[in-house]
Amino acid sequence: MYKKGEIIMEKNDNxxxxxKNLNIENERLIYTVKEVATLLHSSPNYIYQLIEKGFLxxxxxxxxxxxxxxLQKFLIDxxxxxxxxxxxxxxxxxxxx
Numbered sequence: 001m002y003k004k005g006e007i008i009m010e011k012n013d014n015x016x017x018x019x020k021n022l023n024i025e026n027e028r029l030i031y032t033v034k035e036v037a038t039l040l041h042s043s044p045n046y047i048y049q050l051i052e053k054g055f056l057x058x059x060x061x062x063x064x065x066x067x068x069x070x071l072q073k074f075l076i077d078x079x080x081x082x083x084x085x086x087x088x089x090x091x092x093x094x095x096x097x
Contacts, residue, residue: 030065
């Protein structure tokens, strides 16, 4: 395998074939609730709660989806906070760990 620009190529019997980008997750623009739950090591129910309470923006395209940019903004905006209880968000402290 070798890279030609951003396309990964594979040579087989002297024929060159383009390959799928091995880092495809970085190119995704949108995630399902289940995928976000997996990324955040959480449950889909918790992600739905974040959406319902307005913490995590979402849209419906057949099923509920979250933009990558919305997920990134959510993580940046909530860094340093304990969101274990969505109804009682606290600033993260060493005692809470």
